[in-house]
Structures are given as structure tokens and as C-alpha cells.
Amino acid sequence: MKHTQEKRHFYEAIREADLCTIHELQQRSSRYMALRTGTFLTMVFAFAAGYDGHPAGTVLGLLLLIFFLLLVRQHNRLRQQQQLLACHLDATSSYIDRFTGKWKDFNDNGASFHRADRPQETDLHIFGPASLYQYLSCARTQRGRQRLARSLATSPPAPAKILARQQAVAELIDHPRFCLNLMARAAMLAKGHDTTSLLAEIEKEPPSGSHSIVRYRTAWILPVLTLISLLLASFDVVSWSLPGLLTGLQFLLTMLFHRHNQEVLAPLADLTHELHHYEALFRELEQADFASTTLSGLQQRLRTGGASQSLRRLARLADCVSLDHNLFFFVLANTLLLWDCHMAVQLSRWRDDAASNLREWIDIWSEMETLLSLATIGHTRTTWVFPQLAAGSPSLRARSLSALLLPEEKAVPNDARLAAGTHIITGSNMSGKTTYMRTLASAAVLAYAGAPVCAAEFTLSPLHIFTSIQVNDDLSQGISTFYAELLRIKQMVEFSRQEQPMLICIDEIFKGTNSADRIIGAQEAIRHLTRAWCITLVTTHDFELCDLNSPNEIPVTNCHFEEYYEDDKIRFDYKLKPGRCQTTNAQYLLRMAGIITDEHATGN
Template sequence: MIDSNANSPTDVGSSSEAHSRYRSHLARIETDRGELKRRDRTFGTIRVALFLLALVFFVVGYAGDLPAAGPIGWVTFAGFILAVILNEPLRDRLESLRRERSVVRRLIARVERDWDRLATATLSRKLAEVDLSEDQRDVAGDLDLLGKASLFHLVSMTATTPGIRTLASWLTGGAIAAEATQRTRAIDALAPLRDERLRFYMLSRKVAESSGDPDRFAQWASGDRWLESRAWLSIWSNVSAIAASVFVIGIAGGALHMIAGDLARASLMGLVALGFINLIVTSVVLGPAHGIFSIAMASRSAVADYAELFTAADWLPTDSGHSSVSMLGQIRNTLLSGERSAAEGMRALQKVASAGGLRQSAATFLLYLPLQAFGLWDVRVLGRLEQWQSQYGDAVTGWFEALGQFEALVSLAAVRDENPNWTKPDWQPVSEGHANLIATAIGHPLLGDEVRVANDVSVGPSGTLLLVTGSNMSGKSTMLRSIGLNVALAGTGAPVCAEAFSLPSMELATSIRVSDNLSEGVSFYMAELHQLKQVVDHARRLSTKPDRVLLFLLDEILQGTNSRERQIAVVQVLRHLVNLNAIGAISTHDLELADEPELSAIAQTVHFRETIIKDDAGNDTMTFDYKMRHGVSPTTNALRLLEMVGL
């Protein structure tokens, strides 16, 4: 039997307090929802009863022999309308609680590492659409940065496309001290603001559910003006309105016998002909304009939701003595300050959306029809849209970038709040020969507090590497991922899962999960070589940048060839990386590799081991403590595992 959790783990940063707080909050929500649902059912019963009573009184009063029942029916119907009006705020509150419950459940799922609940289909689709380089994709796949059971799902409370894209790019980008330090200061300022963050999470989900695609909106805003090159439509819309007014006056004059009947009939025929012409123009010419409407103002509520989301930046800290004022101040200014701010722009767009929304509502469609038929209302709305486009178009991309940063920071603030014992990275300058990553009690952040095991680890300085040896299942790959995941966390400005964590500015390159590609005729060995070539090329690019280093993490590389050639090839790859001043770690269970003279001269060697004991029934039990020790692994377990599974 294999017992991988035999020993007690070391707890780095328990999140039990946050978990209890979220559970209590969820219980309050469920209590409130239960009471509101009971009241809603009562209102429903009253509404049905009043409606049926009104119907009975109407029938009896107007079709029967009791005329007095008619007025009673109207009073009863008025009571029905009043019940509907009073019921609406209750329904709105229920919807708000539904959204709040969804947010709190996600917060709980993050703390519990409930990956099935976190990896929703919508979020996975949006993540798949994030534009990343090949290097970023490889690192993301090797370290579980973006997929199911990933670092993204652990730290993310993002819902809008800009927020998802920003957080994903931060996680897969370089860990650069200047950028990360600014983000850390902003996160520290946002972490205590629990109520404000919760309201923001709810609002961003509301926007994500109801709004159109912000990327298409930004492309339209900064693109060409469709109506500008079709000036005849604006002229014709004005001519139509004037002609329609003349025709209506003619018809009215005929009805009042103020003008000749022939002239009145001609006015009627002219009005009908004008409506027919504008119907053709609407059907044949204005199709692209309606497409623009669907992008620029998917609905009046969508524009209003974005205006509300941008305005939410109003609660960002503004105290000039606050250390976070730089990054949060820039976000606040972009979203709120000035005539071309996001909030001001959306308020202006709301006015246009109110005019354009006539065609979207059943209540106003009868008003829209004559306006369009006799005055080409859509052309007028499009003209106002393009005026808005001229004033705000080139600022829109910056609005959504600021929104993405805002949403990413508010997400990461929850990580800071939930894990008070995780530490802030200590950023060190890069100088030749002195690039080191040093961590005390580092743990794997994707593992829960109850199973995580912490270790001290040091990678560097330049010219050296960490060689991690050990038998199967002992924890080598987990250690590599622990290092990489915490570097990615540090780059976002979030706290890291360690007691202390010191590092220089760095970028990550990995070769951990490699697969062949039969469709392209690529063998496993060749696929490994391609990925290692990317790692070396990455190191070569960074060797010319004095402000950062490459951190490489290589797991059991070049397994697709024989043992002796593998050892020679691994040493050759590592020689390239070390000569380019990269630092990194490589894991192997090939103990002969650790004896290579050139490798042993530059490697700090550590190992993980297993313990085999007899259980009460006399069967072998293999346990792992996942503690890293100095030196080459003294044990192997491949044949023992073969025996234990009955082969």
C-alpha cells in the first residue's frame, strides 16, 4: 500500500479564519433568501387572487346584472397592480442575493480548492481566448497557471473579459520587481476593504452576464465612422422629416376642410410612399448600422451596468499619504476623472442608448415605427453615436485596460486577506554572479493547508543549478512547481506561500509536461528537444537584459533516448543555460546523472525519499514525508512499486 500523506504537513498561512467568515456570510444569505422567498410566495398568492377577483367582478359587472360590481373590479385590479409594484423590489433583492451567494460560494470554493466548482465553462472559454506567446503557453501548462485546478482559479475573482485577460497575463508574464512592487502596494490597500470588494465582485458578474463584448466595442470606438462616408443618409433623413411634416399638415388640413380634398389625398399618398421608401432604406442600407448598435449599445442596461462598474472606482483609496496611490490613482483617474474618463463617457453613451433603445423595447416600439418610417430615426441615433465615437473613441482601450487592472487587483486582494501568514516577496537587484532565489518554508499554493508540506530551498547564484533527486512519487515535480507557482504569484504582486521569499526580477521557462504529436510526425524525444530549445533561446534573449534573469525548471528531461546519450545531452543543455547566466532547478531519478563530473561541479544536490514499513498484516507500506534533504537520494523504489502493484 502506498500512503502519500502519512506524516503531518507544515502549515504555511492557514486560511481557516477566512473560510469560517465566508461560511457564516453564506448562512446569513441563505436565511435572508428563505425569508424573501416566503414573502415572494405570499405576494404571488395575493397577486393571483386579486387578478382572479378583478376578472370575476368585471364579468359580473359588465356581462351580468350587477353594475356595481364593475367599479369594485377596477378597485381590485388597482390592488393587483399595487401588489405587482410592491413585489418588484423584493424580486430585485432576491436577484441581488442570488448573485451575492454565487460570489461567496466561489470565495469558499477557492479556499477549499474545489476545482470542479471553480472551473466554469464560461471562464474556461474566456481563458482559452487569452492571447499568449508560445513560451507563456508552455509555462502555463507545465505549472498549472491557467487550466483546471490552476493558480488562476485559486486567485481569480474576475468576471469580465478585461479582468480575466489582465490577471492571466500577469500570471504568465515575467516577475519584474518594479511592476510587482506597485501591485503589492495596491493589493495591501484593497485587502482590508472586504465589503467594497464583495460589492465589486457582484457588480462585475452582473456586467459580465448582461453586457456585450468589450473587445468589439473598443474596436468599433477606435475604428472608422460608417455614416461619415454616407453623408447622403443624413441629408435624406432630414429631407424625410421635413417632407413627412408637410404631408401630415396636408392630411390634417384636408380633415379640417382647410385645403382641397385632392391635395389632402396627395399628401396621404406621399406619406405612404415616403414610408415605403424608408422601409427599403432600412432593410437594404441600414443593416450595418444595426450591427453597430448591437456592438456600441447592446442594450440600455448593458451601458448602464458598465457606467456603474466604472463608477465603482470611487471607493479606491485617495489619501495622498497612501503608498498605493500611484497605481490605484492612475486607475481612478482613467475611470473617473476628467471629461474623457470612462464614467463620463459611459454617461454620455447612456443618453444615446436611451434614444437607440426605442426599437428594443415593446413599450416604445410603436413610437419607434413612425419615427423610423418618416424620419429615419436610426440614422439620427447613428449620427449621435459617431459624435460620441469622435470624442471618446481613442480613450476606450485605456478604459478597459484600467478596468482589467482594477479587477485583477481586487481579486488578488482577497488572496492577501485570506492568507495573512503568506509573505510578501523580498525583491533583490540583479548583479553579475549574484542572482539568487531563496525561500524559507515554501509550499505548493494549490494544495490545501491540511496536506501542504513546506521546505527551504535555494536556487542560484548564476553559474550553478539545483539538482533534485529522488524516487518516484517522492515530491520532486511538486517542488519544481512550488518554486514556479510562487514566482508567478510574486510577479502579480500577491503574497507567496512561504515564510520568506527573496528573488530578483526574472522570467520563467519550463520543460515539465511534454507530449509527442503524431499528426505532425513529432516523436516524444523531438518534442522535448523543441521545448528545451525554446528554454535556451529564452535564456539567450534575457542574457542581454541586465535587469532580470531566467529561471528554468526542468523535470526528468530527455527521457526519450538511451541512458548514456541522455546524460550527455542533459549536460549539454545545462551547459548552455549556465553559460547564459540563467539559474534554475532540474529533477531526476537517474542517480548516474548526479555523478556526472561537469554537473556535480556546478550543482547543489538535494533529494526526497520514501520509507517502507510493514503494516499489521505484514504487507509493505510505502510512505513519503515530502521533506527535502541535502545530497543524492540514497533510495530507489521503481522495482518495489512494481512488486507492490502485483507485477
């Protein structure tokens, strides 16, 4: 797997560069801290000298104060660089984890998106531990996670949507560094950051009169008059009672409008940092050089609405509102400037200008998170291809298809050439029957999401995916394993009556009952599911099913997996072969486990 190693080395080289840069920034940060400390102490002594009657000390102290503030500003910028670089390192490490298998330890496995009424999600490991979602997900926000989960559907969307996503994902695969930069900026957001409440607050009708002309003019006129009166009073032009009266009036107005202002400013509560991060993300997208129609279209929608500029305005406004958390600032700013009234007016004007676009911008980023997630296959696998969509009768064709959830160097690729009909798959235990079905169906799920699949070639028509693989009983409902499987197959039969194209995967059909009933029931179920619009895969150990005749001229074919023995050990090549299986390995495995002896096996 030479190419796999090359991809891994690409990300390892980036990680090493990040670590070196982080070390350099830490050293710079230490120097800034030492310089800040020295400047502050020198400034204190300079002001002390000025207090003792040395004017040069006061001048020096002021210069040092300015220098200290500049140092603080630069140091804060350096810390932001350190934080962003740490996020970049985490994003790079997450790609490396997909090569080493540590992706199974990712915190977000999407288990919360699993629905009990969609058993395919369990059968195909779409959500939960060691799932497709866990491998793919680069989504940081709640809306991005939800959109990615919706994209991993077992029913096909419109072909145009699939092709549009393929186009975007293909371009992202060609620019791994750009993807890393986006993921690093997104990682500045809190995990699972949810904008639902923000959108609800922004989009709901604001309190009446929140930016009336009277309030707008008052927010400017009174503070201007107050400051002028203070200036005049300091030169004894007017009495100090005038600025005292005006400041008292402004504080009274602040208290009068306090509740109303808080209702208007509620959307900005505790969102200062998040808004700055969204602004940076939108700026990255607006400045990118996209070639695909899909990504260019998303970019144009951001540019047309001025997303980054509008978010910058909102973020700065949130910064100003957050200053109110300091009681001293609240009293001083509102007494002199009617601060809250002015902020409420500014937010109301922003809502008039941009609020209607905010949901669209957030949705664009959630779509980008989905596209970044789907692109991870191309970034971390050597063999991959974008599926081609076929029209007409049901079909699924693959060459060198392997499972995404298995390490690439260990996954054994297989071919498939499936059309309408039933395919009975036999084979020894552990020979690969179930994995083969899961791989086919999972690849279809990825294809419908617009992602590449791990194959040299892959073509399929739109198919609704139904599975009965991992079936469990339910004691709380009094449902046995057999009855649970029966309900699943009943659902398949009922859906098939709609004559919509289906991909049906049934593992060890009716394994929960006795052999006589199992064979009779399986024969009848297969006859119901052998239709011109169904591709039906059934694995079984019952060779009697291999002799089924087609009930309606729709073909019933046999294929199998087999084992071989080497150095008195059982081996598997995991390659699908035509025809029915001629061997079994149950007694061999029982003997290996010590459950039966050679004498007992011979006697039988």
C-alpha cells in the same frame, strides 16, 4: 489551520446571510404577485362597471391601473435584487469551493489560452484542468479572461508594473466584501461576454451625414408640427388632412432613412442589459473609497471621463432602440415622432462625446477583473506574502513556500536559497522533487503577475522561466519523447546565449533514452546551462550527475528528498535537504505492486 478555518467561516457566514435574504425576497415576490393579480382583476371589473354606465368605476379603474403599473415597477426592481443576490451567493460559494477543493470543477479553466509553443504552461499547470488560472479566475468578460491569461507569463514584465499591481491587489485583499459585490455585479453579465464587436462598431467611422443639422432639426420639428396638428384637428381648428399629410410624410422619411438609421444604430443591437450592468460596475468603482495609488488612478480615469453617466445615457438609448422590436411601436413611434431618426442622432452625438473613451473604460474593468482574480490568494490562503523584487545577479529566496494548487493543510512548505548555478536534486520516487520545482517556478509566475505567493518570505530577481517537466511524444510529427525533450533543452541553450537571467527546471533529464547516453547527454547539457545568469534545477535518479564539476567556476550543488519507513510502510516528509540522496525506493515500490518478490529482490 485555525486561520484558514476563520476565513472559510467568514464566507460561510455570508452565504448563510444571502440564503436568508433570498428566502425573504422570495416571500415578498410571492406577495407582489398575489397583489398584482388581485389588482388587475379588480381593475377589469371596475372598467366593466364604467362601461356599464357607472362613472365611479372608470375613475376607480384608472386609479387601479396606476397602482398596477407601480406594482409592476416595484416587482421588477425586486426581481433585479433577487438576481443580484443570487450572483452574490454564487460568488461567495466560489470562494468556499477554493477551500474545499471544488474549484477544480469550475467551468473556466483557461485551456483555450494554452499555446503549444509555450510548454511551460503545461509543465507548471498554468492553464487547463486543476491549473493556476482555474484557481484564480474571477473574470467574467472575455477581455478580462484574456488579460488574466496574459498576466500569467513566464517572462518578467517591468518591475514598476509588478509593484503597481501588488499595491492594488493588497488593497483588494483587505476588502473582501467589496470584492464580492463587484464580482456579483459582474456575474450579471453573460459568461465570456465579449465587447470586441461593440468597440469595433463604436470606433469605426459612422455613416456620412448621420447627424447633420438638417436631420437633427427634422427629427424634432416634424414630430412637433404633427402633434400640434393632431391637437388642432381634434378641436376642429384645422382639417384632419393636415395631420394625415404630416404623418404620411414622417413615415415616408422613416422608410427613406431606415437602412441608414439601422447602420448607425447597429452597435446597440442586443446590448441593453449588458450596458446597464457595465454602468452599475463603473458606478461602484467611481464611488469606492480607494487608498492605493493604482486603484485611485483607475478610478480617476473613470471619473474624468464620466464613465457611469455616459454608460447610463448609452444604456437608456439602447432601451429606447430595443422598443423597435415591437412592430406596433415601430410603426406608431416613427409615424408620429420619427423615432429612429431621433435615436440615430442621439447615438451620433453620444459617439462624439464619449466613444473615444469607451475602450479605455472597458480595459479598466478587465484590469479590475485581473486584480480581483489575483486577490483570491489572499482571500483563501492563510500563509501568503507579496514577493520582493531583487536587482543584480539571479537569485530566488523563499521561506516556507508551498504550492497554491495543493490544499493548504496538506501542502508541505520548503525553503529555497538559490543563486546562479546548477542544483542537482536527487531523491526517491514520489518524494517531492518535481513538486518542489513546479512550486518554485509557479511562484515566480504569480510574482510576475503581481499576486501574492504562498510563503512566509519570497524574493526573486527577474528571470525568464524555462521548463522540461511534462514531455510527451508527438506521433503526428514523428517526434519521440527523447527528441521532444532534446528540442526543449536546445531552446534553453540557445536562449542562454543571450545572457539574460533564466530559471531553468528540468525533471528527470533525458529520461527517454538509455542510461549510458542519458548520463553523457545530461552532463553536457548541464555544462551548457551552468552559467552566471542561470539558476538551473535538475532532478535525476542518476547519481553520477552528483559528481559533476563546475565547468566555469559557477557552483554545482546537490540537494535531495528522502523517504523513511514506519510500520513497514514507506513515508515521505517532502522536505528538501542538502547533499545527495543515499537511498532509493524503487524495489520497495515494485514489491508493493507485486512485480517482484522478496526472493528475487534478495537475489539481485
